[in-house]
Amino acid sequence: GAVVSQHPSWVICKSGTSVKIECRSLDFQATTMFWYRQFPKQSLMLMATSNEGSKATYEQGVEKDKFLINHASLTLSTLTVTSAHPEDSSFYICSARSFGGANFYEQYFGPGTRLTVT
Amino acid sequence: DAKTTQPPSMDCAEGRAANLPCNHSTISGNEYVYWYRQIHSQGPQYIIHGLKNNETNEMASLIITEDRKSSTLILPHATLRDTAVYYCIVSFPGGYQKVTFGTGTKLQVIP
Numbered sequence: 001g002a003v004v005s006q007h008p009s010w011v012i013c014k015s016g017t018s019v020k021i022e023c024r025s026l027d028f029q030a031t032t033m034f035w036y037r038q039f040p041k042q043s044l045m046l047m048a049t050s051n052e053g054s055k056a057t058y059e060q061g062v063e064k065d066k067f068l069i070n071h072a073s074l075t076l077s078t079l080t081v082t083s084a085h086p087e088d089s090s091f092y093i094c095s096a097r098s099f100g101g102a103n104f105y106e107q108y109f110g111p112g113t114r115l116t117v118t
Numbered sequence: 119d120a121k122t123t124q125p126p127s128m129d130c131a132e133g134r135a136a137n138l139p140c141n142h143s144t145i146s147g148n149e150y151v152y153w154y155r156q157i158h159s160q161g162p163q164y165i166i167h168g169l170k171n172n173e174t175n176e177m178a179s180l181i182i183t184e185d186r187k188s189s190t191l192i193l194p195h196a197t198l199r200d201t202a203v204y205y206c207i208v209s210f211p212g213g214y215q216k217v218t219f220g221t222g223t224k225l226q227v228i229p
Contacts, residue, residue, distance in 0.1 A: 004161070034217070043205075043219045046217075091159065102212065103212075103213055104213060105152060106213055111160055111161050112161050114159070
């Protein structure tokens with residue numbers, strides 16, 4: 001149980017285009033989903049927190065107009081990287097907190113999406 | 119949240135126990151110690167957590183010192199598949215808390 005999927009697993013796009021990444025909780029409902037970014041040989045950095053049906057909360061320094069997050073249902077959140085540039089190339093990871101999950105560790109991570117912008 | 123300090127890297131021979139230390143000297147009384155790991159190019163995986171008593175599950179053991187200022191994650195019989203970055207996180211236990219990752223320890227299991 002508690003499986004989170006991401007699609008696509010990797011994507012290559014040209015500079016200036018937009019890319020959408022999906023995060024799905026497959027066997028549980030997730031009221032809250034998180035998006036992380038990880039550059040090579042660095043740790044995961046939290047980008048934003050999204051709650052189903054409301055606007056995402058972005059961490060300091062993350063451009064909300066560049067990284068559009070939509071959490072339209074209890075099983076799906078999307079991250080759209082708009083007007084992508086090579087510096088946006090990174091490993092993007094989502095996680096989902098199970099509905100009613102009262103414990104810190106009840107947050108499950110997806111396998112990640114490798115974005116390369118050429 | 120209290121900060122943690124971990125060595126950047128460690129090696130361990132396959133089949134031997136891997137002992138990964140973590141310092142968390144500013145931990146508060148109600149904060150737990152959590153361990154996650156991230157295998158290369160995958161999402162993080164929860165391993166174990168504890169408050170003050172030693173804990174064991176099917177993946178690992180967690181030893182927390184009596185003063186709670188440090189802890190050790192023990193993988194009793196390391197395999198090549200245990201090669202990963204291991205993160206020690208200190209947090210209050212509520213589900214509303216954000217998971218904030220530090221730099222972690224890169225464990226290399228050597229054949």
